[in-house]
Amino acid sequence: MILDPSADDRLDRAFMALADPVRRGIIARLSRGSATVNELAEPFRITKQAVSKHIQVLEAAGLVTRTRDAQRRPVHLAPAQLEALTAWIDRYRLIHEQRFRSLDALLATERDDDPAAAPAATAHDAGPARKAQES
Numbered sequence: 001m002i003l004d005p006s007a008d009d010r011l012d013r014a015f016m017a018l019a020d021p022v023r024r025g026i027i028a029r030l031s032r033g034s035a036t037v038n039e040l041a042e043p044f045r046i047t048k049q050a051v052s053k054h055i056q057v058l059e060a061a062g063l064v065t066r067t068r069d070a071q072r073r074p075v076h077l078a079p080a081q082l083e084a085l086t087a088w089i090d091r092y093r094l095i096h097e098q099r100f101r102s103l104d105a106l107l108a109t110e111r112d113d114d115p116a117a118a119p120a121a122t123a124h125d126a127g128p129a130r131k132a133q134e135s
């Protein structure tokens with residue numbers, strides 16, 4: 001497997017950017033549509049300048065972009081970078097899911113091969129009807 005150092009750098013920047021709860025909140029808000037800095041700052045108890053710095057971090061990580069619309073400078077989510085993060089996570093999730101399926105299959109085979117491993121029915125497991133018959 002050939003590693004692309006620039007791809008690793010992009011992943012590092014994106015995960016570092018998402019490590020902050022304010023930036024995750026900004027991403028969550030932008031998932032509903034573009035917004036200005038003022039709109040993004042509303043739910044947070046920090047200055048607009050601080051929100052602008054968070055946006056700069058997200059922009060450097062490739063997670064958001066800005067455009068100019070007359071006097072407005074809306075911030076937009078950059079879905080391609082989020083898809084790259086999701087693809088990276090999914091690759092490892094799928095590997096581990098396959099390992100768990102293999103382990104489940106192995107355990108099921110072991111259980112089928114060993115009659116002593118199968119739990120015997122007890123009065124406790126049988127329910128009230130069985131307990132009444134045994135009395």
